[in-house]
Amino acid sequence: EAGVAQSPRYKIIEKRQSVAFWCNPISGHATLYWYQQILGQGPKLLIQFQNNGVVDDSQLPKDRFSAERLKGVDSTLKIQPAKLEDSAVYLCASSPADKETQYFGPGTRLLVL
């Protein structure tokens, strides 16, 4: 079974530029999560989708971050404009409906200069 796929793996941008990350969850997984992991910290949930609907986006900085999962499968997370403090690893995870275990992708490492 293929795991959660993310791209790109690494990205370097200048502040005020925009960037987008892509995630393809495990086939059949209804729930998709985006986490932000700042160096030296544990991951923090940004947004949770159930199929193509948003369940929780309470910690998403909506003035600059946006995410979509239009067909209930893959998802994109966008930052516009980026700030220095957005430098982090962005992790995507998925889980089957009504199951507790989340399966994580390898992450996208973002550096904002």
Add this chain to the structure above:
Amino acid sequence: AQSVTQLDSQVPVFEEAPVELRCNYSSSVSVYLFWYVQYPNQGLQLLLKYLSGSTLVKGINGFEAEFNKSQTSFHLRKPSVHISDTAEYFCAVRRAGGTSYGKLTFGQGTILTVHP
């Protein structure tokens, strides 16, 4: 809301020695508890989880953890570590119930370094 405290940021240990990584949590509702491991430049991999039932849970790679409700702890143990166990370990908690409560709250992480 839930919170997690991992009591040690770094744990050095010799190969074949036992290890314990400590995790305390705070919650006003019933919770599920998890331990994940993260190897360099990789995503998180589930080691074990506690949902209900027996308070001693066994996971992959010889790890086990014990849920202690009175102490609000979920410490991770391994009786004999290997060099390959060197990684960062995260304790996480989420509210018990359906997927709508799926948000995981993670601790700060514990870096386990196994020395030969």
